[in-house]
Amino acid sequence: xxxxxxxxxxxxxxxxxxxxxxxxxxxxxxxxxxxxxxxxxxxxxxxxxxxxxxxxxxxxxxxxxxxxxxxxxxxxxxxxxxxxxxxxxxxxxxxxxxxxxxxxxxxxxxxxxxxxxxxxxxxxxxxxxxxxxxxxxxxxxxxxxxxxxxxxxxxxxxxxxxxxxxxxxxxxxxxxxxxxxxxxxxxxxxxxxxxxxxxxxxxxxxxxxxxxxxxxxxxxxxxxxxxxxxxxxxxxxxxxxxxxxxxxxxxxxxxxxxxxxxxxxxxxxxxxxxxxxxxxxxxxxxxxxxxxxxxxxxxxxxxxxxxxxxxxxxxxxxxxxxxxxxxxxxxxxxxxxxxxxxxxxx
Numbered sequence: 001x002x003x004x005x006x007x008x009x010x011x012x013x014x015x016x017x018x019x020x021x022x023x024x025x026x027x028x029x030x031x032x033x034x035x036x037x038x039x040x041x042x043x044x045x046x047x048x049x050x051x052x053x054x055x056x057x058x059x060x061x062x063x064x065x066x067x068x069x070x071x072x073x074x075x076x077x078x079x080x081x082x083x084x085x086x087x088x089x090x091x092x093x094x095x096x097x098x099x100x101x102x103x104x105x106x107x108x109x110x111x112x113x114x115x116x117x118x119x120x121x122x123x124x125x126x127x128x129x130x131x132x133x134x135x136x137x138x139x140x141x142x143x144x145x146x147x148x149x150x151x152x153x154x155x156x157x158x159x160x161x162x163x164x165x166x167x168x169x170x171x172x173x174x175x176x177x178x179x180x181x182x183x184x185x186x187x188x189x190x191x192x193x194x195x196x197x198x199x200x201x202x203x204x205x206x207x208x209x210x211x212x213x214x215x216x217x218x219x220x221x222x223x224x225x226x227x228x229x230x231x232x233x234x235x236x237x238x239x240x241x242x243x244x245x246x247x248x249x250x251x252x253x254x255x256x257x258x259x260x261x262x263x264x265x266x267x268x269x270x271x272x273x274x275x276x277x278x279x280x281x282x283x284x285x286x287x288x289x290x291x292x293x294x295x296x297x298x299x300x301x302x303x304x305x306x307x308x309x310x311x312x313x314x315x316x317x318x319x320x321x322x323x324x325x326x327x328x329x330x331x332x333x334x335x336x337x338x339x340x341x342x343x344x345x346x
Contacts, residue, residue: 009034009064009074014081019058027051029062031074037062038073047078061085086117087163090170094160099177103155107148109141116160116170123158127173130208130217132156135201135239175253182253185214191247195257199241202233209245209257218255220245227260227267227299229285266299267334274300278329279344284319287312292319294327294341302327302339309343318343 009015009031017029017037025044029037039062044051054060063084066075093100102121106113111124125134125148134147162171189195189212197211206221225236236259237243249256274280274296282294282302291305292315304327309315319325327341 009067011064011067013064014061014084015064016059016061017076019054019056019060022051022054022056027054028073029060029076035072035074037064037076038069038071039076039078043075043077043079050078083119086119090116090119090160090163094163097159099157099159101155101157102172104151104153107145107152109145109148112148112151112156114156114172116172119170121170121172123156123172123174127161127171127175129174129178130200130210132174133201133208135203135208179253182216185212185216186250186253186255189216189247189250189255191250193247194244194262195247196242196244199237199239199243202237202239204233207233207237211245211257216255218245218247218257220257220259224248224256224258224260227263227265229293229295229301266297267337270300270332270334270339274329274332274339276329276332279326280329280341281324282327282341283324284321287316287319287321291315294325296339300339302329302341304341304343 015031015034015037017031019027020030020036021028025040027039027044029039031037039047039051043065060078061081062076062078063081064074065077065080069075100116102114102116102123104112104114104123111122111127114121114123125144132151134144156174157177158172158174159176160170161173161176162169195211197209199207200210200217201208204222206219207225208217209220210217220237222230222233225233230236243259244262245257245259246261247255248258248261280296282296284292285295285301286293289306289312291303291308294302294304296302304315304319306312306315309318326344328344330340330342332339
C-alpha cells in the first residue's frame with residue numbers, strides 16, 4: 001500500500017472528501033484512510049449557503065482545522081479552503097496576466113468595491129480607464145463619490161494588480177488590460193512631438209488631453225498649463241477646447257504634455273528688467289514650507305525664503321496673502337526660473 005495514504009492529515013492542509021451524512025448543523029465527510037471529517041458550529045454557519053446544495057456522494061475540498069475533536073472527528077472548514085483555493089487561482093491569473101470580470105458592489109472616495117472569486121477586492125480610482133475616471137473640477141470628493149457610485153451594479157473587465165500573501169487585500173486595475181496596447185501605440189510618438197487634441201476633463205491637478213487618431217489620453221499637469229502660477233486649471237482651459245500641446249514625457253503607458261512649452265518663456269532676457277539688488281514691488285500669492293511666493297508680474301514669481309523670517313508664524317505675521325510689499329532681489333537664476341527675494345522692512 002502507498003505509504004502516503006497512511007499518513008495522517010495536517011492542520012492547515014486542504015483535502016478532498018465525500019459527503020456521507022447531513023444532520024442539523026452538521027456535515028460529515030469521508031476522508032478515506034485518515035478518517036471522517038465534520039463541519040459544524042461556526043464553520044457550518046459560514047458555509048451554509050454552499051452546504052444546503054450538497055448531496056450524499058458529492059465531493060468537495062475542505063481545510064483541516066483540528067485533527068481530532070472530543071468525538072474523534074477531524075474538524076474541517078469549507079470556507080477557509082475555498083478562500084485558499086480561490087487565492088491560488090487568482091495568483092495564477094495574476095502571473096499569466098489574465099483578465100477577469102467583476103461586478104461593482106460599492107464605492108468610496110478612493111475607488112470601487114467588488115470581489116474576485118468570493119474574496120473582497122478594491123479598484124482604486126487611479127486604476128480606472130481614462131474614460132471612466134471621474135473628471136471633477138477642484139477635486140470635490142463628494143462629487144467624485146457620486147460619479148463612482150454610478151458604477152455600482154455594473155461589471156468591469158480588470159486585471160489583478162496586487163495580491164497580498166494572506167489574501168487580505170486584492171487590488172485590481174482596469175487600465176492594466178490596455179497597458180500593452182497603449183505602450184505599442186506610443187512607440188509612434190516621441191518626446192518633443194507637437195500634437196493636436198481636445199481637453200476632455202479637468203481636475204485640481206491638471207487637465208486630461210485626448211489626441212491622435214488612436215484617441216490616446218495624457219495629462220497636462222497644472223504646472224505645465226502656463227508660466228504663471230495658477231490655482232485653478234479652468235483659468236487657462238475649458239473642457240472641449242481644441243488646441244496643440246507638446247509631449248514632454250512618455251513613461252510606460254503614461255503621457256505628459258505641456259501648453260506652456262509652446263508659449264514664450266518669460267524668464268528669457270529677464271536680466272534686462274530685473275537685476276540683483278533692485279527694490280521691486282510684489283504681491284504675496286501663496287505660502288509654502290519654504291517661504292512666500294511673490295508675484296512680480298503675471299508670469300514672474302519669486303520666493304522670499306522662510307529663513308528671512310525665522311519661523312512660519314513670524315512670516316505669516318509680517319506678510320498677508322494678496323497684499324503688496326517691497327522686496328529686494330537677492331539672486332536671479334533664469335535657467336532654473338528662480339528669483340530670491342528679501343522683504344524690505346519699513
